[in-house]
Amino acid sequence: xxxxxxxxxxxxxxxxxxxxxxxxxxxxxxxxxxxxxxxxxxxxxxxxxxxxxxxxxxxxxxxxxxxxxxxxxxxxxxxxxxxxxxxxxxxxxxxxxxxxxxxxxxxxxxxxxxxxxxxxxxxxxxxxxxxxxxxxxxxxxxxxxxxxxxxxxxxxxxxxxxxxxxxxxxxxxxxxxxxxxxxxxxxxxxxxxxxxxxxxxxxxxxxxxxxxxxxxxxxxxxxxxxxxxxxxxxxxxxxxxxxxxxxxxxxxxx
Numbered sequence: 001x002x003x004x005x006x007x008x009x010x011x012x013x014x015x016x017x018x019x020x021x022x023x024x025x026x027x028x029x030x031x032x033x034x035x036x037x038x039x040x041x042x043x044x045x046x047x048x049x050x051x052x053x054x055x056x057x058x059x060x061x062x063x064x065x066x067x068x069x070x071x072x073x074x075x076x077x078x079x080x081x082x083x084x085x086x087x088x089x090x091x092x093x094x095x096x097x098x099x100x101x102x103x104x105x106x107x108x109x110x111x112x113x114x115x116x117x118x119x120x121x122x123x124x125x126x127x128x129x130x131x132x133x134x135x136x137x138x139x140x141x142x143x144x145x146x147x148x149x150x151x152x153x154x155x156x157x158x159x160x161x162x163x164x165x166x167x168x169x170x171x172x173x174x175x176x177x178x179x180x181x182x183x184x185x186x187x188x189x190x191x192x193x194x195x196x197x198x199x200x201x202x203x204x205x206x207x208x209x210x211x212x213x214x215x216x217x218x219x220x221x222x223x224x225x226x227x228x229x230x231x232x233x234x235x236x237x238x239x240x241x242x243x244x245x246x247x248x249x250x251x252x253x254x
Contacts, residue, residue, distance in 0.1 A: 021100045022058045026162040028198075031062035031104065031155060034082040035071075036218030039226035041206035043092060049165050049200045051093040059099040060159050061089060066104045066111070066151060070135075070144040088229065104155065113154035114147065120183045121150050121176075130172055153177040157184075157192045165198045167205065169215070209243040 030050060032042070053059050065082050082103060089101055104110055126132060126146050135145055149172075156164055156177050166174055174197050181192040208214045210225040220226060227236055 018100055021098065025056070025058045027060060027159055028053050028057040028163045028165065029060045029062070029156050029159050029161040029195075030165050031064040031067075032085060033068045034063050034065055034078065034085040035068050035073075036081075037228045037230060038085070038088050039216055039218060039228050041203075041216035041226065042218070043229060044203035044206055045167060045200060046165070047089075047092040047094070048203070049198075050099075053165070054095060054098045057163065059094075060161065061094055061099055061101050062104050062155065063089075063102070064104045064155065067148060070142065070148055091229075107158075109158055110151065110154050113158050114151045117150050117153055117157075117180050117184070118147060120180055120187070121147075125176070126150070129176070131169070149173045149176050150180070153180045156195055157181055160191075160193055161195050162193055163198045164195045165200070167199065167215075171197065209239055212244055212246075 030046070032038075032046065038047075050059065050061055063082050063085050065078060068078060068081075086101065086103070090096070094101060123146075126149065129149055132146060132148070152173050153176060156174075157180070164174055164177075174195065178194045181194050185191055206216045208216050208220060208225040209227070210220075210222050214220075216226045218226070224239055224242055227239055231239070
């Protein structure tokens with residue numbers, strides 16, 4: 001199967017757009033895979049934070065379609081989902097006049113830096129990454145899955161960002177990014193700042209409606225586990241009524 005085409009809804013001229021949007025403030029980068037429909041957990045835990053960050057940072061948000069290729073995919077479906085996710089970025093309030101929005105596959109420097117960083121990455125370290133072990137058990141091992149966090153590091157470092165909004169499940173990958181940045185700087189000279197982690201105070205982990213011990217996920221096989229941003233009122237009501245709850249009457253949260 002061929003990879004998705006480059007270009008797309010937002011990509012016009014990457015270098016020109018970057019010069020127009022970047023103002024000299026500290027930079028933030030984040031991205032999302034165009035697989036599955038975004039849900040309320042994405043809205044509360046990611047999108048709301050991304051929108052707010054536009055006020056304080058130079059913000060860079062990416063549809064990471066190359067990451068989506070580590071699992072079996074249909075090229076036409078991936079192109080469609082990539083465009084749909086870009087539209088969602090706009091719908092939730094990400095402003096293309098204030099944020100750089102683009103498709104990962106449209107910027108070849110992501111892969112070029114990935115190759116350089118791969119020469120600084122230990123295979124044993126990558127094999128011990130929690131997400132690799134979990135996904136390899138489900139989808140089988142492949143080199144792309146093993147190198148996933150190296151590409152993720154390149155996504156971040158290529159923009160020389162200062163902060164990355166990530167959840168708990170991405171902490172290990174950000175630590176690898178900082179480690180690779182340090183190794184690169186030691187070998188070639190100070191080039192990359194070491195990005196800091198930022199986590200929203202509220203909503204970092206919105207839980208599944210069918211399994212309260214698991215985070216709400218686009219990849220969950222049960223559509224009842226999540227409230228999609230495109231769900232209508234009746235669908236939302238049905239999902240909430242069917243949600244797994246405890247036997248207590250009190251309201252508590254961490």
